């Protein structure tokens with residue numbers, strides 16, 4: 001019941017905001033040229049999908065972000081595990097990791113364009129530089145926080161290093177890794193869209209940049225709406241996988257079977 | 259008879275704090291020895307040394323006559339705190355030591371089920387640790403340790419979280435299992451009655467710091483024993499009075515020091 005009430009409030013809030021926006025634009029309280037109208041944006045989104053003109057762009061962006069997401073996460077988890085389990089390596093690499101992470105990624109975009117061209121690769125590279133560090137730091141932290149008692153117990157029970165990795169370190173780090181996945185998705189999209197925005201011939205970022213170039217605010221907002229829906233869908237997907245893989249956590253108390 | 263496990267002049271210091279000093283203690287093969295002493299006197303510390311988790315600051319531990327280096331390969335250790343894996347079900351936790359030894363999951367689970375039934379958890383195979391009570395988790399831990407068939411069993415207050423009925427059930431069960439294959443057992447407890455009822459020998463530690471054994475009492479009670487019944491025999495009461503005489507002074511000293 002409480003859940004339903006919260007949902008109703010959430011829907012009401014959105015509806016109220018959109019109505020206010022629509023009303024303000026129509027009555028000229030805000031300039032529709034700069035702010036557009038929700039109804040116009042909805043129409044534009046609808047048309048993009050009806051005519052199918054958005055699909056190639058959506059496809060390109062999806063490919064870029066999924067690649068950046070997968071590659072960045074994989075590298076981040078592997079390096080996170082490595083550095084967490086080899087403190088000597090971590091001690092040596094620590095300043096370099098910090099230094100690399102201190103670079104604002106946007107400034108890398110032109111370099112990646114030079115190195116990898118205007119196509120998909122340069123956007124993936126940009127996304128990877130963002131996603132990598134999130135996955136890396138979370139995996140590192142997760143492994144570092146494994147209970148020493150559980151670890152000693154497993155070792156005394158005969159676990160070899162590969163067993164420890166599989167049955168102790170990875171599951172213990174899983175909740176950290178999953179929370180990082182949800183942040184990573186956002187970063188992967190940022191990498192893709194910013195890359196497209198700064199120089200490309202396709203993708204949602206390109207679409208938005210095009211619209212902006214002709215002062216088409218409706219197009220800009222429509223692009224944003226599509227992006228938002230896209231990220232929310234992926235986030236929900238990760239959330240579902242997370243709930244299934246982390247049933248052992250005490251928050252999921254009701255999930256017990258007798 | 260040559261001893262199975264022997265502490266030779268073992269001293270353990272944590273920084274400036276000397277927890278135990280000059281501990282010499284020899285366990286004959288198949289002996290059930292209890293260690294009692296006031297809280298903080300270093301009982302868990304000695305078990306950690308015997309398990310090879312903690313290197314003594316001075317002295318050494320001999321395992322079947324040879325100095326112990328690194329983890330003790332024949333020890334099963336039931337820790338004072340929970341050390342089972344929170345992300346595995348009771349069944350998988352107990353199956354794990356077999357999997358570490360190369361047994362396939364299917365067979366390992368089958369054998370784990372038998373062990374969980376032995377400790378009275380046949381109805382809780384699919385429960386995660388957080389869905390079990392403290393006493394049930396202890397029993398999962400016990401099954402997990404015993405399934406690997408250790409020759410040396412180190413137990414740190416394994417039954418202190420149990421209610422008195424379950425506790426006596428488990429104590430009898432432990433005696434029955436021990437009777438089957440006569441592992442060497444080093445059993446730590448606060449409870450002198452429990453120590454006498456279970457053991458062949460009760461060793462009393464002095465209050466810390468610089469704790470060491472100050473009394474070593476053989477328990478010549480006949481076996482097999484029933485822990486509830488044996489408490490009522492005159493011989494038991496005599497031993498209890500005798501050992502308590504010594505222990506009480508140490509407990510009072512520990513309190514005065516705290």
Ligand SMILES: Nc1ncnc2c1ncn2[C@@H]1O[C@H](COP(=O)(O)OP(=O)(O)OP(=O)(O)O)[C@@H](O)[C@H]1O
Pocket residue numbers: 272275277296297298299300301302303304338466
């Ligand atoms: N890792 C550690 N670092 C510093 N001091 C420690 C450490 N482990 C134990 N100690 C100290 O050593 C002493 C002995 O600890 P230990 O845990 O062995 O006591 P215990 O006899 O098992 O007590 P209890 O019956 O309460 O479990 C205590 O004073 C404790 O504070």
Ligand SMILES: [Mg+2]
Pocket residue numbers: 301302303338414
């Ligand atoms: Mg202890």
